[in-house]
Amino acid sequence: MTQANQTEQHTLVALVEDKPGVLTKVASMFRRRGFNIASLAVGNSEQPGLSRMTFVVNGDEYTVGQVVKQMDKLIDVIEVADITSERIVTRELALVKVNTNQMTRGEIIQIVNLFRANIIDVSSDSMVIEITGESDKINALQNLLTPFGILEMLRTGLVAMVRGQASGTANGKGDHSGQANGVSHS
Numbered sequence: 001m002t003q004a005n006q007t008e009q010h011t012l013v014a015l016v017e018d019k020p021g022v023l024t025k026v027a028s029m030f031r032r033r034g035f036n037i038a039s040l041a042v043g044n045s046e047q048p049g050l051s052r053m054t055f056v057v058n059g060d061e062y063t064v065g066q067v068v069k070q071m072d073k074l075i076d077v078i079e080v081a082d083i084t085s086e087r088i089v090t091r092e093l094a095l096v097k098v099n100t101n102q103m104t105r106g107e108i109i110q111i112v113n114l115f116r117a118n119i120i121d122v123s124s125d126s127m128v129i130e131i132t133g134e135s136d137k138i139n140a141l142q143n144l145l146t147p148f149g150i151l152e153m154l155r156t157g158l159v160a161m162v163r164g165q166a167s168g169t170a171n172g173k174g175d176h177s178g179q180a181n182g183v184s185h186s
Contacts, residue, residue, distance in 0.1 A: 009038070010057050010064045011088065011160050014071060014080040018044065018051040022076040026053065029074065033067055035059060039092075041157040050078060054159050087163040093156040094138045095120075096129045099149030108148060115141045126151055 016022050023042060030037055039056035057064065064082055071080045100108055105127070112119055112129050115137065121128035131141055135158065142153065 007058055007060055008084075010059060010061075010082050010084045011090070011158065012053075012055040012057065012064070012068065012071075012080065012082050013160060014053040014055070015045060015047075015078040016051050016053055017076040017078070018049050019076065022051070023053075025074055025076060026071065029070055030055075030057070030067065033063075033070070035067060039155075039157040041159045043159075054157070056158050083160060083162055088160045089163055090134055090158050090160045091132055092135055092138055092158050093130070093132050094142075095152075095154045096131070096142065096145060096150060097152040098127050098129065098145045099151055100125060100127045104148055108145070111141070111144050117141060 014026070016026070027037065027040075035057050037055055037057055039054070041054045042051055044050075045052040057067070059067070068080055068082050071077050098108060100122075108127060109119065115131055115133075117129050117131035119127055120130045129141075129145075131138055138155065142150065
């Protein structure tokens with residue numbers, strides 16, 4: 001028997017005003033609803049004065065849908081959508097500092113080359129590796145480098161975009177009406 005409220009990973013994207021305090025308001029709304037943000041990436045969008053946020057959260061469809069509706073009510077949120085079921089392109093960036101020595105350096109370089117990653121810093125006892133790709137690719141590299149000793153690791157968080165659309169945050173038909181807070185943003 002299948003559970004009705006199955007928890008799964010959801011990817012949400014939002015177009016928001018690029019001004020101080022917006023991230024805090026959005027994060028507080030997630031906190032009030034008891035959501036842990038698994039991944040968050042924020043950056044400038046193609047539209048001046050607006051930023052694009054990508055969230056990865058775990059929850060059932062109904063609850064995540066309620067969070068999307070609550071986010072859409074925030075004054076600084078222009079548009080928000082759950083793009084989980086859409087055809088999307090996702091990427092993440094990671095920097096990995098790994099322990100090295102003369103004996104292990106060559107093997108680590110071979111692993112890095114297999115993943116089409118880049119070595120961006122080398123010292124006598126460590127190497128910093130840059131990798132970009134889907135989360136599974138980064139996880140696989142991390143697993144192979146772990147036996148050498150990962151000294152430090154930083155991941156940016158997932159960024160995602162719906163495939164095949166010229167512009168827009170959502171899928172063009174999502175849970176929003178093209179208006180936020182009574183103001184058209186066409």
